[in-house]
Amino acid sequence: MNKKIIRNIVLCLYALAILLPLxxxxxxxxxxxxxxxxxxAGLPRNFSLDNYYKIFVEEKFxxxxxxxxxxxLTSVFLTLFFGSLAAYFIIRCNKILGIIIFALFAAGxxxxxxxxxxxxxxxxxxxxxxxKLTGLIIANIASTLPVAVFILTGFMRSIHKELFGASxxxxxxxxxxxxxxxxxxSLPSLSATGIFLFVMHWNDLLYPLLFITKRAKKTVxxxxxxxxxxxxxxxxxxxxxxxxxxIPMVLMYLFFQRYFIxxxxxxxxxx
Amino acid sequence: xxxxxxxGFFIIPALLIYGVFYVYPTVLSLFYxxxxxxxxxxxxxxxxxxxxxxxxxxxxxxxxSLTNNVKxxxxxSILQFLFSLGLALLLIKNTKSNxxxxxxxxxxxxxxSVSVGFIWTFLYAPNIGxxxxxxxxxxxxxxxxxxxxxxxxAIYSIAVVKAWFHVGQMIVIFVAGLQAIPKQFYExxxxxxxxxxxxxxxxxxxxxxxxxxxxxxYTTIQTFKAFDLIYTMTRGGPNYSTxxxxxxxxxVAFRSNKFGYAAAQSIIFLVIIxxxxxxxxxxxxxxxxN
Numbered sequence: 001m002n003k004k005i006i007r008n009i010v011l012c013l014y015a016l017a018i019l020l021p022l023x024x025x026x027x028x029x030x031x032x033x034x035x036x037x038x039x040x041a042g043l044p045r046n047f048s049l050d051n052y053y054k055i056f057v058e059e060k061f062x063x064x065x066x067x068x069x070x071x072x073l074t075s076v077f078l079t080l081f082f083g084s085l086a087a088y089f090i091i092r093c094n095k096i097l098g099i100i101i102f103a104l105f106a107a108g109x110x111x112x113x114x115x116x117x118x119x120x121x122x123x124x125x126x127x128x129x130x131x132k133l134t135g136l137i138i139a140n141i142a143s144t145l146p147v148a149v150f151i152l153t154g155f156m157r158s159i160h161k162e163l164f165g166a167s168x169x170x171x172x173x174x175x176x177x178x179x180x181x182x183x184x185x186s187l188p189s190l191s192a193t194g195i196f197l198f199v200m201h202w203n204d205l206l207y208p209l210l211f212i213t214k215r216a217k218k219t220v221x222x223x224x225x226x227x228x229x230x231x232x233x234x235x236x237x238x239x240x241x242x243x244x245x246x247i248p249m250v251l252m253y254l255f256f257q258r259y260f261i262x263x264x265x266x267x268x269x270x271x
Numbered sequence: 272x273x274x275x276x277x278x279g280f281f282i283i284p285a286l287l288i289y290g291v292f293y294v295y296p297t298v299l300s301l302f303y304x305x306x307x308x309x310x311x312x313x314x315x316x317x318x319x320x321x322x323x324x325x326x327x328x329x330x331x332x333x334x335x336s337l338t339n340n341v342k343x344x345x346x347x348s349i350l351q352f353l354f355s356l357g358l359a360l361l362l363i364k365n366t367k368s369n370x371x372x373x374x375x376x377x378x379x380x381x382x383x384s385v386s387v388g389f390i391w392t393f394l395y396a397p398n399i400g401x402x403x404x405x406x407x408x409x410x411x412x413x414x415x416x417x418x419x420x421x422x423x424x425a426i427y428s429i430a431v432v433k434a435w436f437h438v439g440q441m442i443v444i445f446v447a448g449l450q451a452i453p454k455q456f457y458e459x460x461x462x463x464x465x466x467x468x469x470x471x472x473x474x475x476x477x478x479x480x481x482x483x484x485x486x487x488x489y490t491t492i493q494t495f496k497a498f499d500l501i502y503t504m505t506r507g508g509p510n511y512s513t514x515x516x517x518x519x520x521x522x523v524a525f526r527s528n529k530f531g532y533a534a535a536q537s538i539i540f541l542v543i544i545x546x547x548x549x550x551x552x553x554x555x556x557x558x559x560x561n
Binding site for chain 2: 021040041081086105109110121122138174199221250
């Protein structure tokens, strides 16, 4: 009996350690600068949406938000598309070539982006892709293809070989086998990988910091970082930015929680 | 063989993008690391291993960022390991309340490092910040510190943030490992009259060792790569006390324009990460064959 009480106290204390900071930040977005420090943890006394108005209208946060959405969705979609094509190639081509290609991609998981960011920066500049979302998308795809190929190949290997033979007999070409047979079967691993990639690309700071200097092309995390210099003590403004930046993730988390946890831990184990 | 000819097209897009924008720059990094290139001028000299020698003999900031990295990695790993294992042991069964707690603890994982950095910069704010105010109201003024401004503790303050950020993710990995342990093992331990501690040491621990290895290796690699969080919270300051290798490479390359020198640093970084990953695979392999 005592054990159970201690267990519950521990669990609730840690829940508080998670919830308290988050609620402080969320309530702060409805407060002004003076109230924030007088009434840190409480509900807002004069509930106001001024901070949101300021961020959306004066700071043009919508632009950053759309940039982030465009970059993230395109990066995730293309990484999954190219990654699944590569994974299909690996399981279908001759064995030795498959092993070599797989090892080449798997090795990339070991290389942190800081290792090649300097030459990558020059490369992106020389292609004229600085301050372009396309540059960001290409860098995103290149850096996450390894983990995508790794997870998707692992999954596709578990598909029964007879399926391919049967489809062949029915006269299907490789593209048809890939798109009509393998892709539908791979949906669980595609969605898990997709969620993992979505979180990574949406939250990434390094590549935008390297490639984007123009205001009109900034993504949400980079815009937030610049806010920090601008609103040194206006924490409520920073937090409004944080709240808006988190909305897509929170919504996705609420709706796809199970896939989320599965996808993020698959990425942790393999990435 | 005929099949592989027809599907050659399938590998082209991935190979092209990955080859040109990830593998090729990595090779170039290796090449730059033996030059004194500044990143702008067209001319540069080959300096052999001079960059590497300078890093270890002449560069107190690099050595400092290495030591900081070790401090950060050790403290964040220990915190993350103890909290996630401890909480996972309380949350093994899939009851409704356990699923809720796991989902709640996991929540910070989905936030951006920049967001988490802001949240905790505020929590740590001197005097006016919530942590200091809480300590005051509890009559614990003596515990108040300049959490991010004091050179001797700033790196540990960020390690706490790192743990808060990712404990929930590690709990999921531990719970999966714990649920895979057959119930009979515990029944046998019970029949033989083993104490809770003995049961943990003889039954639980050996069975979750692979999960533990993954958690430790993942944390280690993540703390080495914690660029976003540290860059947001302190930019490596005060006085380089929170500078880690990842932030140092960025600063040397893009603030001091020493591209060749920073490339040499990034090669050392690659070797360290490679060694940790290799060790992880070896350990997990050993547990799985046992």
